[in-house]
Amino acid sequence: MTTSHAIEARGLVKVFGDNRAxxxxxxxxxxxxVYGVLGPNGAGKTTTIRMLATLxxxxxxxxxxxxxDVVREPQAVRSLIGVTGQYASVDEALSATENLxxxxxLLGLSGRAARLKSAELLEEFDxxxxxxxxxxxxxxxxxxxxxxxxxxxxxxxxxxxDEPTTGLDPRTRLQMWDTIRRLVAEGSTVLLTxxxxxxxxxLADRIAVIDRGRVVAEGTADDLKxxxxxxxxxxxxxxxxxxxxxxxxxxxxxxxLEVVGQEAVVTPLADGTRLTVPLDMAAAVADVLVRLRAADxxxxxxxxxxxxxxxxxxxxxxxxxxxxxxxxxxxxxxxKVTA
Amino acid sequence: MxxxxxxPPATVPASGTNSLGATASQALAMAWRGLIKIRRTPEQLVDxxxxxxxxxxxxxxxxxxxxAGSIADxxxxxIPGILVQTVITTSMVTGVQLREDMDKGVFDRFRSLPIAxxxxxxxxxxxxxxxxxxxxxxxxxxxxxxxxxxxxxxxxVLSGLLVMFCAWSLSWIFAFAGVSARTAASVQGIxxxxxxxxxxxxxxxxxxxxxxxxxxxxxxVNPVSHLITAVRELSATGTATSEVLWALLxxxxxxxxxxxxxxxxxxxxx
Numbered sequence: 001m002t003t004s005h006a007i008e009a010r011g012l013v014k015v016f017g018d019n020r021a022x023x024x025x026x027x028x029x030x031x032x033x034v035y036g037v038l039g040p041n042g043a044g045k046t047t048t049i050r051m052l053a054t055l056x057x058x059x060x061x062x063x064x065x066x067x068x069d070v071v072r073e074p075q076a077v078r079s080l081i082g083v084t085g086q087y088a089s090v091d092e093a094l095s096a097t098e099n100l101x102x103x104x105x106l107l108g109l110s111g112r113a114a115r116l117k118s119a120e121l122l123e124e125f126d127x128x129x130x131x132x133x134x135x136x137x138x139x140x141x142x143x144x145x146x147x148x149x150x151x152x153x154x155x156x157x158x159x160x161x162d163e164p165t166t167g168l169d170p171r172t173r174l175q176m177w178d179t180i181r182r183l184v185a186e187g188s189t190v191l192l193t194x195x196x197x198x199x200x201x202x203l204a205d206r207i208a209v210i211d212r213g214r215v216v217a218e219g220t221a222d223d224l225k226x227x228x229x230x231x232x233x234x235x236x237x238x239x240x241x242x243x244x245x246x247x248x249x250x251x252x253x254x255x256x257l258e259v260v261g262q263e264a265v266v267t268p269l270a271d272g273t274r275l276t277v278p279l280d281m282a283a284a285v286a287d288v289l290v291r292l293r294a295a296d297x298x299x300x301x302x303x304x305x306x307x308x309x310x311x312x313x314x315x316x317x318x319x320x321x322x323x324x325x326x327x328x329x330x331x332x333x334x335x336k337v338t339a
Numbered sequence: 340m341x342x343x344x345x346x347p348p349a350t351v352p353a354s355g356t357n358s359l360g361a362t363a364s365q366a367l368a369m370a371w372r373g374l375i376k377i378r379r380t381p382e383q384l385v386d387x388x389x390x391x392x393x394x395x396x397x398x399x400x401x402x403x404x405x406x407a408g409s410i411a412d413x414x415x416x417x418i419p420g421i422l423v424q425t426v427i428t429t430s431m432v433t434g435v436q437l438r439e440d441m442d443k444g445v446f447d448r449f450r451s452l453p454i455a456x457x458x459x460x461x462x463x464x465x466x467x468x469x470x471x472x473x474x475x476x477x478x479x480x481x482x483x484x485x486x487x488x489x490x491x492x493x494x495x496v497l498s499g500l501l502v503m504f505c506a507w508s509l510s511w512i513f514a515f516a517g518v519s520a521r522t523a524a525s526v527q528g529i530x531x532x533x534x535x536x537x538x539x540x541x542x543x544x545x546x547x548x549x550x551x552x553x554x555x556x557x558x559x560v561n562p563v564s565h566l567i568t569a570v571r572e573l574s575a576t577g578t579a580t581s582e583v584l585w586a587l588l589x590x591x592x593x594x595x596x597x598x599x600x601x602x603x604x605x606x607x608x609x
Binding site: 053054055075076078079081082083086089090091092093094098102103105106107108150151 | 364365368372375380453
């Protein structure tokens with residue numbers, strides 16, 4: 001078995017009732033890399049991680065973690081991984097120190113070694129001052145840091161991070177990113193899931209976009225952005241029609257299609273219409289504006305931004321990144337992109 | 340920020356199963372967690388503190404005159420009865436707490452660690468013996484305050500250990516309910532259904548001779564009755580009779596039946 005891959009998954013399937021939460025996922029994660037699994041709520045990210053981390057038994061397919069089969073050798077896998085996520089958390093009845101000491105002792109450290117390790121990790125994660133405080137007084141960022149610290153006691157070569165920054169404020173999020181980068185610099189392999197395109201872009205060497213339990217695109221962040229455009233242009237035009245009777249929104253859409261060569265996504269607003277379209281170069285905005293003026297379309301608002309997950313999804317799957325918990329299984333027509 | 344050196348702890352097995360020694364130390368670590376939780380949330384000790392005091396006072400004064408002619412004469416009967424009833428009732432909490440614990444996120448982390456699967460369960464049951472100890476001590480002390488004068492100190496200590504062992508054995512039933520049931524509330528419901536007949540349909544409060552034949556038949560085979568009789572004899576005279584053996588046998592059967600069931604149900608979820 002090759003050891004250049006930290007994770008190799010083939011055709012992983014997990015079914016909950018009628019819902020095929022994970023429906024044939026393949027993943028290959030190189031040792032020493034950061035791999036991002038990107039997708040909206042309910043796409044099957046967490047279920048995939050739980051199967052790889054031996055917390056759920058797959059209903060189909062195989063997966064190996066650092067050469068060990070997750071079903072046949074779960075204990076071997078568990079000794080090589082750290083899991084941090086919305087679920088694998090810490091004990092709220094215990095203080096930060098007590099949690100780390102507990103996990104240290106469970107991992108076979110003596111009481112003294114566990115206390116030393118705990119102090120060392122609290123220092124490393126900037127939690128020393130809060131070591132004895134009850135966990136209910138911890139901020140979201142402190143909780144995540146403690147969760148992460150608890151996964152690192154045995155310094156596992158592979159770390160699973162399930163949505164490490166969901167719900168964190170921007171500053172705390174940046175701190176978390178730094179922490180993750182440091183882990184990677186120290187040689188760990190990281191598999192992280194996220195709902196944020198920029199997070200995957202910032203941290204991951206390769207990204208798998210997952211939608212309704214399937215991988216719909218896989219590649220580097222650059223590959224992904226090429227398929228989406230590096231920028232997204234948003235225009236707001238007024239309601240109503242032009243003098244020739246054509247609705248403003250339709251005229252604007254035609255103009256955008258002509259310049260950009262791609263259909264804009266139309267969102268009705270209370271007092272206007274929003275059009276969103278991916279752009280490869282910011283300079284193309286000028287051409288769009290010129291063409292719109294020529295068509296007598298008034299532009300109320302214009303923003304140029306990084307594409308959101310929603311836009312990536314639109315580009316890759318033809319539908320937005322709405323939560324998918326209750327939706328139908330993926331239709332076969334969705335597999336139009338393989339990066 | 341310091342950069343730590345990575346030497347994974349040597350005792351973590353790279354593959355395979357945990358040794359017996361490692362399993363025991365993991366169970367002890369889990370028990371240590373249980374004790375911290377008890378210390379942090381003393382309100383969950385209400386059942387082992389208030390109940391022994393309240394029940395001892397209530398039943399002694401309520402039934403004393405009617406059943407034994409006087410409070411003092413009733414004490415050697417009622418104190419062992421309440422001791423057994425209270426401590427055994429305490430074992431019910433094991434299942435409820437186990438269920439609550441398993442629903443929490445931290446259980447997922449336990450399951451992602453290379454530890455023996457049985458360790459969290461064993462640790463929880465181990466920590467609960469502290470609860471039995473509190474309930475036992477309080478009931479005995481209440482009895483002494485009310486005027487109970489047992490004939491043998493060694494007998495009382497042995498009785499306490501016997502009761503605690505039996506409660507621990509019974510807690511496997513509730514652990515089984517805990518891992519099988521969907522919610523903590525349903526665990527509580529199931530547990531009451533098991534406990535009420537076992538503890539009340541016994542010789543804890545009244546001599547079995549006064550009961551109708553069919554009920555007496557049940558009371559006579561009820562292992563709890565044997566346990567109560569064993570405690571009465573031990574505390575009064577310090578001698579262990581065959582009743583002790585019957586109580587131990589009953590406890591052993593419970594463990595042999597329910598421990599594998601509980602462990603299997605637990606493993607399926609763990």
